[in-house]
Amino acid sequence: MNYETICALATPNGVGALGIIRVSGNEALGIVNRCFEGKNITEVASHTVHYGFIKDGDEQIDEVMVSVFRAPKTFTTENSVEISFHGSPHIARKILEVLMKNGARMAKAGEFTMRAFMNGRIDLSQAEAIADVIASENEASRKVALNQLKGGISNEISVLRGDLLNFTSLIELELDFAEEDVEFADRTAMNMLLNRLEEKLNALMESFQYGNAIKNGVDVAIIGKPNAGKSTLLNALLKEERAIVSDIAGTTRDTIEEILHIKGTAFRFIDTAGIRETTDAIEAIGVQRAKEKIATAKILLYLYDEWDATPEEVIGFVKEFWREDLKVILLHNKIDLSKSNENEFDQILSNALIPEFTTTIIPISAKVQTGIETLKKELSSYVENLKTDESTVITNQRHFEALQKSLQSVRNVKTALTQSFHTELLAYELRYALEHLGEISGEFTNDEVLGNIFSKFCIGK
Ligand code: GDP
Numbered sequence: 001m002n003y004e005t006i007c008a009l010a011t012p013n014g015v016g017a018l019g020i021i022r023v024s025g026n027e028a029l030g031i032v033n034r035c036f037e038g039k040n041i042t043e044v045a046s047h048t049v050h051y052g053f054i055k056d057g058d059e060q061i062d063e064v065m066v067s068v069f070r071a072p073k074t075f076t077t078e079n080s081v082e083i084s085f086h087g088s089p090h091i092a093r094k095i096l097e098v099l100m101k102n103g104a105r106m107a108k109a110g111e112f113t114m115r116a117f118m119n120g121r122i123d124l125s126q127a128e129a130i131a132d133v134i135a136s137e138n139e140a141s142r143k144v145a146l147n148q149l150k151g152g153i154s155n156e157i158s159v160l161r162g163d164l165l166n167f168t169s170l171i172e173l174e175l176d177f178a179e180e181d182v183e184f185a186d187r188t189a190m191n192m193l194l195n196r197l198e199e200k201l202n203a204l205m206e207s208f209q210y211g212n213a214i215k216n217g218v219d220v221a222i223i224g225k226p227n228a229g230k231s232t233l234l235n236a237l238l239k240e241e242r243a244i245v246s247d248i249a250g251t252t253r254d255t256i257e258e259i260l261h262i263k264g265t266a267f268r269f270i271d272t273a274g275i276r277e278t279t280d281a282i283e284a285i286g287v288q289r290a291k292e293k294i295a296t297a298k299i300l301l302y303l304y305d306e307w308d309a310t311p312e313e314v315i316g317f318v319k320e321f322w323r324e325d326l327k328v329i330l331l332h333n334k335i336d337l338s339k340s341n342e343n344e345f346d347q348i349l350s351n352a353l354i355p356e357f358t359t360t361i362i363p364i365s366a367k368v369q370t371g372i373e374t375l376k377k378e379l380s381s382y383v384e385n386l387k388t389d390e391s392t393v394i395t396n397q398r399h400f401e402a403l404q405k406s407l408q409s410v411r412n413v414k415t416a417l418t419q420s421f422h423t424e425l426l427a428y429e430l431r432y433a434l435e436h437l438g439e440i441s442g443e444f445t446n447d448e449v450l451g452n453i454f455s456k457f458c459i460g461k
Helices: 028-034 089-101 111-118 124-135 139-149 152-176 187-216 230-238 272-282 287-295 311-321 344-353 372-386 397-418 423-437 447-455
Strands: 006-009 018-024 048-056 059-069 080-086 218-224 256-262 265-270 299-305 327-333 359-363
Touching (some): 006 111, 018 028, 018 111, 080 089, 111 124, 111 447, 124 139, 124 152, 124 397, 124 447, 139 152, 152 423, 187 265, 187 372, 187 397, 218 287, 218 372, 230 256, 230 299, 256 372, 299 311, 299 372, 327 344, 327 372, 344 359, 397 423
Parallel strands (some): 218 265, 299 327, 327 359
Antiparallel strands (some): 006 018, 018 080, 048 059, 059 080, 256 265
């Protein structure tokens, strides 16, 4: 395709041993060659590296290595050059300037990857996976992102989508012969395919809980009466880990979160900075504040102190807040003060709460740090238990939503089929299903979706 030639810094904008500038487009080789002192790179073989200088007119800017990649076997499928220079932001600017003087323009955010997608080198889910690989902070998210980069989710769906496309063609053909009342498409086989699709889509959707946890972390609410030991517990949990305090943009006020990594998963204790005023909530500010905190959490840690609580109170609390998708862990704190291990209090709790309300009770002492390891194990087992048998893990909200829509439309096709709707209606539902199934890989997409995806990339990606 006849795109303009773009250039951008691909490495972080700061001082480093080396920096890399990427150039891509029809004129990439010619443009770089005009500012390169060394071999004539318009004549060198593809996938070769050359030593020389980048110059601005007669003035040498830096000593560099230039890698030449000729279309179509390149990331963007276009002619591409990578210039490795000494990693100074000033040199980076100078080189970009001289490239632009010679006919390149600055790349927009995500434009290299967008071209790879537009030119059919990768599909949309793979383009998104590139961002995920770069953003991955632990083993689990790296593995999942890499699998997606290799086409994991698209492969899973594209075969089934292909089969559905075949059926659709036959159904459309039937429409052409509407007068003659013929059936080209085998309805039984089609139904079987729809069942397989439904099963696959369900399985992929189920994997999202795990995918979301490893990619985005797990929100944990710590709730308890004043002096139950919440701050002490948090300090004990974060003891070995440096607490990461970050401002989250887009909230009406800055929210502070403290993150604890356990076995590669980020557990986010939200709002802990304000924990004294806010989650002393239950009494001081009231149930509303606690409710808000718990509403967005996946795990609830409820601390109690047997000298300042009754089993009925704790039971009442759990009953009020318990929901299917919330893991409730009751932390019996200050056990260092307990006289015996046989705890009547917890016995009453277990009898009342299990099995109807699936909760776990862990006796701890936040102060002398007993039971903290057990608690950490319990937190990480929460994530382990989300794993499904599915080898492809969905981590992307857009994919999840496309799967949801696909599932709904596959069900509509099934209804149309089993209830012998008019062939035209069946064809209509089939087209919808194909469209939704094609959304993940980007076979069906629109500028708004693309703009949204690529604008989140940084420049040079
Ligand atoms: P918060 O109001 O829930 O955040 O409670 P704090 O963490 O501030 O603790 C209140 C008081 O209880 C402090 O004096 C803590 O030292 C004490 N405390 C917290 N955990 C324990 C524990 O496990 N054992 C004992 N003996 N005291 C504790």
